[in-house]
Structure formats: C-alpha cells, structure tokens
Amino acid sequence: MNVLSVQSVSVSYGGVHALSEVSLDVEQGQLVGLIGPNGAGKTTFVDAVTGLVTARGRMKLDGQDLTGLPPHARARRGLARTFQSSELFEDLTVAENLQITADRPSWWRALGETLGRRVSPNSAAAQALSALGLEDLAHASAHQLSQGQRKLVGVARALAAGPRVVCLDEPAAGLDTAESAELGRRLRAIADDGTSLLLIDHDMSLVMGICDHVVVLEFGKVIASGPPAQVxxxxxxxxxxxxxxxxxxxxxxxxxxxxxxxxxxxxxxxxxxxxx
Ligand SMILES: Nc1ncnc2c1ncn2[C@@H]1O[C@H](COP(=O)(O)OP(=O)(O)OP(=O)(O)O)[C@@H](O)[C@H]1O
Known part of the structure; x- marks a missing residue:
C-alpha cells in the first residue's frame, strides 16, 4: 500500500524549472532513495511534498489529498522531514528538543486517549532516541553536540512526532564512514518497523546499501527508477x-x-x- 503517492509534480522558481512532472511512491515500511547530481531538484521535491514551496501536481498521504494544504497541516497528517542544516533549540537538552515535536495539541491528545492509542511525549521521545542510539545524549545540551550528532538528533526529532513518512534531507552529511554505516542500519530498522522513509543523500554506499527502491533526478526530471542493483x-x-x-x-x-x-x-x- 502506498503511504505517500506523488504524481506529476512540477515546481518553477521564476524561469528555473526545478522539477518537471516528477512522480514517486513510498509504500508502507519502504525505504526509497532519491538521488541526483547537485541542483537536480531533490530538496525542492521534499519542499514541494511538505508544502514549503508551491507545486503543481497531486500528492496523497494514506490516500488523502495533500494538495493545497499548508506545511503544518501536512505534518499533522503524518509527514515529517529533516533539513540539510539541523536547527535545534540550543539551550534545550536533546530529550527536550524531541519532546517539542512529540507533544501534540491537547485536542489531539484527547483523541488519542479516546482511541486508546496515546503515546506520551516522553515515551515517543525515548523511542525515537533509542531508534537512533542516542540514549546516552538525552540530557546533553544541543550546543554541546558534534555536527554528526546534530544530524542524528534531527532524524530522531522527526521520528518523535510519530510520522507515517519521514523525508530525510542528507542525514549522513557530516558523518564519517562508520557513523554513516551505523545510521544506515538504524534507518533500515526504522523502515522495517513500519515507518516509511524517503532518503536523499550523496553517500552512494548508504543509499544503494539500504534502499528498497531508488529514484534518480537530473535537471528536475526522473531519469531512472528501480531497485538499487538496476539503477x-x-x-x-x-x-x-x-x-x-x-x-x-x-x-x-x-x-x-x-x-x-x-x-x-x-x-x-x-x-x-x-x-x-
Ligand atoms: N529558492 C530558490 N530560488 C531560485 N532557484 C532555486 C531555489 N531553490 C533551488 N533553486 C534551483 O532549483 C534547482 C534545484 O535545486 P535543489 O536545491 O532542489 O537541488 P538539489 O538536488 O537538492 O541540490 P543539492 O544536492 O546541491 O542539495 C537548482 O537549479 C537550484 O539552483
């Protein structure tokens, strides 16, 4: 079943056609890679899906139309993302940074309690920390973190919201080879656990090693799509x-x-x- 379905999405910045008729699906628990040379349109694609730029085309999350919804409404429906530069609340601890996204508005909590599906903010943050192997950093201040650790906290923060899909924009940038491999193992486990992931990264070993399916962009167009071995x-x-x-x-x-x-x-x- 497709969790995220994007059909014929196009984005222009003035005269620059950053994306042209791009389609991409992510199934439940699938890890899909989105690669391409610099300027190919990868970040623009995530910006379009998450509502940060105006796009033409259709997008659905769990079968529900996202077209025209603002970013916060898409996030509420289960669409999370990370950014190339991980902006954290510097004076807060890692756990506190996660609790902010894990904490839902009161009406949402009430609905969760009614349906018996409530996950407390602390518990959601703890699960996300554990998924990224960051338990030992829970009480560290954000400003004490290395660049690589900040990237991992950014991923954990997106997960803490309990999303259906997470779009990861270069999560391995700033990580060394061993850290990148470890991140790959953890992302694979997160997908296997049921959270769908869209991974943008320039680390080909990472992308080709863990993705189920890879889509390649060049000059805003899809030039290839398929299993890593084929692509x-x-x-x-x-x-x-x-x-x-x-x-x-x-x-x-x-x-x-x-x-x-x-x-x-x-x-x-x-x-x-x-x-x-
Ligand atoms: N805000 C903007 N205004 C004008 N042009 C933009 C803007 N953002 C991106 N572009 C252009 O759109 C195209 C796609 O850029 P985008 O950042 O999406 O590519 P990318 O594949 O993510 O690149 P990278 O791998 O370098 O991050 C490029 O030609 C870029 O210069």
Whole structure:
C-alpha cells in the first residue's frame, strides 16, 4: 500500500524549472532513495511534498489529498522531514528538543486517549532516541553536540512526532564512514518497523546499501527508477554522474581492460558526487 503517492509534480522558481512532472511512491515500511547530481531538484521535491514551496501536481498521504494544504497541516497528517542544516533549540537538552515535536495539541491528545492509542511525549521521545542510539545524549545540551550528532538528533526529532513518512534531507552529511554505516542500519530498522522513509543523500554506499527502491533526478526530471542493483548500472544514471567523476570501472572491467564482462556492465555508480 502506498503511504505517500506523488504524481506529476512540477515546481518553477521564476524561469528555473526545478522539477518537471516528477512522480514517486513510498509504500508502507519502504525505504526509497532519491538521488541526483547537485541542483537536480531533490530538496525542492521534499519542499514541494511538505508544502514549503508551491507545486503543481497531486500528492496523497494514506490516500488523502495533500494538495493545497499548508506545511503544518501536512505534518499533522503524518509527514515529517529533516533539513540539510539541523536547527535545534540550543539551550534545550536533546530529550527536550524531541519532546517539542512529540507533544501534540491537547485536542489531539484527547483523541488519542479516546482511541486508546496515546503515546506520551516522553515515551515517543525515548523511542525515537533509542531508534537512533542516542540514549546516552538525552540530557546533553544541543550546543554541546558534534555536527554528526546534530544530524542524528534531527532524524530522531522527526521520528518523535510519530510520522507515517519521514523525508530525510542528507542525514549522513557530516558523518564519517562508520557513523554513516551505523545510521544506515538504524534507518533500515526504522523502515522495517513500519515507518516509511524517503532518503536523499550523496553517500552512494548508504543509499544503494539500504534502499528498497531508488529514484534518480537530473535537471528536475526522473531519469531512472528501480531497485538499487538496476539503477546503479543504468546508462542514463552513469552519464548523469560522469560529470561529477562518480563512475569508476568495476574490478571486472579493469581486469578485462575496460571491456564489459559477461557478468554485467563495466561501470557502476560507486562514489560520492561533490557535495553542495
Ligand atoms: N529558492 C530558490 N530560488 C531560485 N532557484 C532555486 C531555489 N531553490 C533551488 N533553486 C534551483 O532549483 C534547482 C534545484 O535545486 P535543489 O536545491 O532542489 O537541488 P538539489 O538536488 O537538492 O541540490 P543539492 O544536492 O546541491 O542539495 C537548482 O537549479 C537550484 O539552483
């Protein structure tokens, strides 16, 4: 079942066509990657879905039309996001930063209690901290955190709201290789637990390693869409990344002097494009 369904979304900034007729679905518990070279339109896509920019096209969350709703109304319906730069309340602790998003308005709490589904703000924050392995930082002040820790708290804060879908805008930026791999394991577990994730990142190992499905943008258009193994050898994707030196010969092609081997294509998208 599609939790998020986006159909033919277009966004223009004056004369710049940042997105043209982009469609993308995220199913329940699915981890979908959205990649593309710098300026391809990835952040604009998340801005369009979350209502931060005006877009043409249709978007549905759990089958309900989001078109025309303001950002806070989309958030209430279960759409959460992180930003490339993680803005935290510096004077609050990590747990307090999470409790702010976990705390629902009183009418919402009353409805949750009536339906017997209430999760207290403390409990939601604790679950989100645990999902990201941040329990030991619960009482640290935000201003004490490293850049990598701030990114993880940003992800936990989005999760604390109990969303249906989280759009993650470059959560691995600022993390080292080991931290990025650990984040990947945790994101995979969050998806397997039922929360749908849309992951934007330039770390190809991360995206290709954990996503169920990958969509590739170039100049605001979808140029490829499919399982990671298919996308990473797609000629259009390889060409899109060539300019960013993101294509390397495989071991097999090096062995055969660059000739495609019988096992598959000679090139795959393997490395990280230049960050913005
Ligand atoms: N507020 C804006 N006003 C005008 N043009 C914009 C604005 N925001 C983005 N753009 C342009 O829209 C296009 C898509 O930008 P966007 O930031 O969505 O790409 P991106 O794929 O997220 O890039 P990156 O990987 O560098 O973050 C680019 O050409 C960018 O210059």
């Amino acid at each position: 990473r050898t797609d000629p259009a994707v390889i060409t899109a990344y060539l300019g960013a030196s993101a294509v390397q010969p495989t071991a097999a092609s090096r062995q055969h002097g660059g000739t495609p081997s019988a096992d598959g294509p000679s090139k795959v998208v393997t490395t990280t494009p230049e960050p913005s």
